[in-house]
Amino acid sequence: MDALLAQVFTGISAGAVLLLIALGLTLTFGQMGVINMAHGEFIMAGAYTAYVVSTIVASTELSLLIALPAGFVIGGLLGLALEASVLRWMYARPLDTLLVTYGVGLVLQQVARDIFGAPAKEVPAPGWLDGSIPILGYDFPLTRLFIIVLAGLCVAALLAVLRFTALGREIRATVGNRDLAETIGISTRRTDQATFFIGSGLAGVAGVALTLLGSTGPNLGTSYIVQAFLVVVVGGIGHLKGTIVAALGIGLLQAFLAHALTGSVAQVIVFLAIVAFLQLRPQGILSVRTRSLA
Amino acid sequence: MRTKFSSRILAASSVLALGLTATACGGAKTGDTATSESCVDTSGDTIKIGFLNSLSGTMAISETTVFKSLSMAAKEINADGGVLGKKLEIVSEDGQSEPTVFAEKATKLIQDDCVAAVFGGWTSSSRKAMLPVFEGNDALLFYPVQYEGLESSHNIFYTGATTNQQIIPALDFLKQEKKIKSIFLVGSDYVFPRTANKIIKQYAAANGIKVLGEEYQPLGSTDFGTVVDKVKAAGADAVFNTLNGDSNVAFFKEYKGKGLTASAMPVLSVSIAEEEVPGVGVGNLEGQYTAWNYYQTIDSPTNQKFVTDFKAANGAKAVTSDPMEAAYTSLYLWKGMVEKADSFDVEDVIDASDGVSYDAPEGTVEVDGENHHIAKTALIGQVNSEGLIDTVWSSDKPIEPDPYLKSYDWWKN
Numbered sequence: 001m002d003a004l005l006a007q008v009f010t011g012i013s014a015g016a017v018l019l020l021i022a023l024g025l026t027l028t029f030g031q032m033g034v035i036n037m038a039h040g041e042f043i044m045a046g047a048y049t050a051y052v053v054s055t056i057v058a059s060t061e062l063s064l065l066i067a068l069p070a071g072f073v074i075g076g077l078l079g080l081a082l083e084a085s086v087l088r089w090m091y092a093r094p095l096d097t098l099l100v101t102y103g104v105g106l107v108l109q110q111v112a113r114d115i116f117g118a119p120a121k122e123v124p125a126p127g128w129l130d131g132s133i134p135i136l137g138y139d140f141p142l143t144r145l146f147i148i149v150l151a152g153l154c155v156a157a158l159l160a161v162l163r164f165t166a167l168g169r170e171i172r173a174t175v176g177n178r179d180l181a182e183t184i185g186i187s188t189r190r191t192d193q194a195t196f197f198i199g200s201g202l203a204g205v206a207g208v209a210l211t212l213l214g215s216t217g218p219n220l221g222t223s224y225i226v227q228a229f230l231v232v233v234v235g236g237i238g239h240l241k242g243t244i245v246a247a248l249g250i251g252l253l254q255a256f257l258a259h260a261l262t263g264s265v266a267q268v269i270v271f272l273a274i275v276a277f278l279q280l281r282p283q284g285i286l287s288v289r290t291r292s293l294a
Numbered sequence: 295m296r297t298k299f300s301s302r303i304l305a306a307s308s309v310l311a312l313g314l315t316a317t318a319c320g321g322a323k324t325g326d327t328a329t330s331e332s333c334v335d336t337s338g339d340t341i342k343i344g345f346l347n348s349l350s351g352t353m354a355i356s357e358t359t360v361f362k363s364l365s366m367a368a369k370e371i372n373a374d375g376g377v378l379g380k381k382l383e384i385v386s387e388d389g390q391s392e393p394t395v396f397a398e399k400a401t402k403l404i405q406d407d408c409v410a411a412v413f414g415g416w417t418s419s420s421r422k423a424m425l426p427v428f429e430g431n432d433a434l435l436f437y438p439v440q441y442e443g444l445e446s447s448h449n450i451f452y453t454g455a456t457t458n459q460q461i462i463p464a465l466d467f468l469k470q471e472k473k474i475k476s477i478f479l480v481g482s483d484y485v486f487p488r489t490a491n492k493i494i495k496q497y498a499a500a501n502g503i504k505v506l507g508e509e510y511q512p513l514g515s516t517d518f519g520t521v522v523d524k525v526k527a528a529g530a531d532a533v534f535n536t537l538n539g540d541s542n543v544a545f546f547k548e549y550k551g552k553g554l555t556a557s558a559m560p561v562l563s564v565s566i567a568e569e570e571v572p573g574v575g576v577g578n579l580e581g582q583y584t585a586w587n588y589y590q591t592i593d594s595p596t597n598q599k600f601v602t603d604f605k606a607a608n609g610a611k612a613v614t615s616d617p618m619e620a621a622y623t624s625l626y627l628w629k630g631m632v633e634k635a636d637s638f639d640v641e642d643v644i645d646a647s648d649g650v651s652y653d654a655p656e657g658t659v660e661v662d663g664e665n666h667h668i669a670k671t672a673l674i675g676q677v678n679s680e681g682l683i684d685t686v687w688s689s690d691k692p693i694e695p696d697p698y699l700k701s702y703d704w705w706k707n
Contacts, residue, residue, distance in 0.1 A: 010519035118355040120573035132553050141551030214516040215543035215573055258520040263511040264483045
């Protein structure tokens with residue numbers, strides 16, 4: 001029972017990490033159809049933002065809370081710059097976008113290496129996230145709990161923006177039918193920019209959160225980018241709820257398999273399960289009904 | 295359209311992923327055996343030697359430091375009059391973190407630059423790729439990193455520890471000092487941890503220590519939730535850690551986060567040196583153990599000079615670590631062999647190698663002419679609050695190298 005509970009918790013927290021890294025991608029890849037391989041480097045930029053903030057702000061207690069919005073802005077600005085300089089010319093050519101953004105990702109990695117050096121940096125965690133609290137007899141690390149809460153807040157905020165704000169309505173209208181949205185006076189150009197800003201900003205937030213779990217180095221993004229795409233594809237492209245279900249599902253599956261077998265074998269089986277699942281349901285867990293791309 | 299789109303993405307990203315793996319495990323290139331006649335020029339007042347380290351790619355972070363300590367040794371030797379009256383002329387090549395590039399550059403150094411000896415290599419795959427090149431050309435390689443043992447080449451000198459100078463002493467320490475009755479093994483999934491754990495399991499069986507678990511994570515993995523759950527549930531007396539690189543960061547953060555401490559369940563690591571401590575975070579590592587043959591804190595005049603000189607050349611924040619020291623030592627050992635042989639000829643140097651010793655920063659080391667490893671003192675260290683490592687246990691005298699573990703009757707390969 002204890003072991004079962006431990007794996008449920010571990011799975012949920014792994015799922016929350018997947019959700020955080022994939023959330024921005026559901027917007028840029030899912031809603032806009034842009035294959036942004038540099039998304040991983042936006043995550044890295046967020047992590048380095050946390051590092052820079054921790055060196056500027058003397059109080060480690062506060063630096064994380066300052067780094068979260070800062071990471072959002074830095075990630076978002078990088079996204080805007082990429083969109084304005086490269087991507088806007090390539091919306092009709094998704095495979096070219098893949099290669100170009102992959103290249104941009106490599107450039108960003110090298111820039112990080114030149115600025116911060118190749119060795120990983122340590123971002124100190126705030127004291128209030130030290131240690132663990134017992135939940136049903138299981139010691140739950142506070143950092144993991146924080147990431148679960150943060151993932152939940154990000155999802156809620158994103159849902160609220162999409163549902164209740166004018167911008168959200170415009171984004172949904174543009175995704176639903178770009179031509180029709182334009183005819184009713186929505187500036188789809190401006191909407192694209194806003195969407196890309198939010199999506200890339202969420203990558204930055206994920207990067208800040210990841211400093212609590214792992215190291216901050218130039219290659220940080222590469223270890224997460226494939227997983228992020230997998231979550232979005234399994235969840236059903238462009239579907240936020242699908243992404244949530246997929247992230248938690250993959251997290252739990254990985255945790256239980258790793259417990260029963262070993263980490264390496266678990267990873268292989270998870271990949272095989274995803275391939276098999278996509279054979280049966282190529283559209284993912286949920287699919288969006290849309291007229292524009294049908 | 296949607297579905298085609300998603301399968302295309304998967305196809306494209308798997309092609310990318312495959313491409314990356316393919317370049318990562320490029321095979322070894324066999325050396326060109328045609329020109330075994332040496333072209334080393336010993337007529338002038340300089341002698342060429344080659345440094346072959348990864349100055350770019352993922353290994354650059356570690357190998358650049360080795361390059362720096364080799365360069366420092368060369369400068370010192372030149373300031374002191376050189377080797378057999380000849381100044382060293384360094385030819386440096388970048389191995390680019392690719393085993394195939396190591397093999398190509400080694401061939402170039404031997405055949406085009408005609409160097410008398412080559413110093414470098416880090417990963418076992420780079421060494422394995424270079425081995426046929428050095429054997430085929432009858433040239434000399436000095437390899438400075440601790441490794442998984444079970445190898446001994448006529449043309450390679452191994453100045454890092456083999457398993458009986460690092461892993462077995464670490465187990466002796468845990469058994470004798472920590473009185474452990476059970477152990478948990480955590481490692482990255484590649485050749486070194488798997489070989490090390492094979493040795494550990496046989497040692498444990500022969501010494502009445504229970505192995506409560508053995509976990510491998512893919513190289514570079516940062517998800518240690520499940521692994522640490524298993525470690526905690528098993529409740530072993532100690533953890534033996536052969537994880538590599540960034541995985542250590544994630545592992546120790548998770549370990550501390552789940553309330554495990556160095557006093558209750560110590561972790562002994564064999565891949566964390568002074569260089570790696572800041573990246574993992576001193577707070578996450580303080581009190582944990584490491585196994586090496588050298589620490590920056592060694593209190594001897596030779597080491598103090600080594601540390602002071604290295605900081606003078608590379609900045610006050612620079613730290614010294616085991617592989618750097620082993621590389622520095624390797625150049626002096628080659629000098630000793632050449633002077634004993636009174637010749638730069640490869641066979642003469644190899645013949646003269648047995649018994650050559652050097653008063654290194656780690657203590658006195660001595661070359662074993664038969665297996666080409668060196669006798670080294672094993673040191674168990676504990677990470678202190680400044681991020682340096684203090685020696686807490688020592689084998690007291692240099693341990694004779696035994697790469698095939700022939701002198702251990704419990705070992706069955």
